[in-house]
Amino acid sequence: MLIEIETYNLHILSDLMGSSSFKTGQKADAPGGATITLGNMTLKRSAGIPDTITLIVSFAGTTMTSVGIGLFTNWLYDKLSKSSVKTVRIDRREVRIEREEITHTVTEATRRYQSVQIIEETTIKEE
Numbered sequence: 001m002l003i004e005i006e007t008y009n010l011h012i013l014s015d016l017m018g019s020s021s022f023k024t025g026q027k028a029d030a031p032g033g034a035t036i037t038l039g040n041m042t043l044k045r046s047a048g049i050p051d052t053i054t055l056i057v058s059f060a061g062t063t064m065t066s067v068g069i070g071l072f073t074n075w076l077y078d079k080l081s082k083s084s085v086k087t088v089r090i091d092r093r094e095v096r097i098e099r100e101e102i103t104h105t106v107t108e109a110t111r112r113y114q115s116v117q118i119i120e121e122t123t124i125k126e127e
Contacts (some may be wrong), residue, residue: 001109004089006050012083032071033060050086073103
């Protein structure tokens with residue numbers, strides 16, 4: 001799942017990644033069995049124009065539980081709501097920084113990924 005964050009304050013990155021230094025491909029564990037991988041960052045370096053952080057989120061194992069997703073989305077909401085975030089997109093869909101909307105969007109995205117995984121695994125087994 002892809003999460004894009006437009007922000008005026010890159011300090012959110014250290015909150016999300018649990019580190020003060022960053023590089024593309026860096027991984028960090030998050031609640032609910034999630035792993036966050038830092039994707040590309042677009043740094044504007046201009047007043048009034050937000051920087052963009054791209055995160056790739058995956059969950060341990062092939063089955064994501066509603067409890068794990070809930071833990072992850074609550075953690076993500078807490079991080080986003082405490083920072084100067086302008087826009088959040090989850091799988092290219094813009095979402096409001098509201099706990100329920102983030103939870104719903106992440107739940108739907110993980111269901112889509114589970115469906116794709118099941119189809120791929122079935123196809124491989126049949127060959």
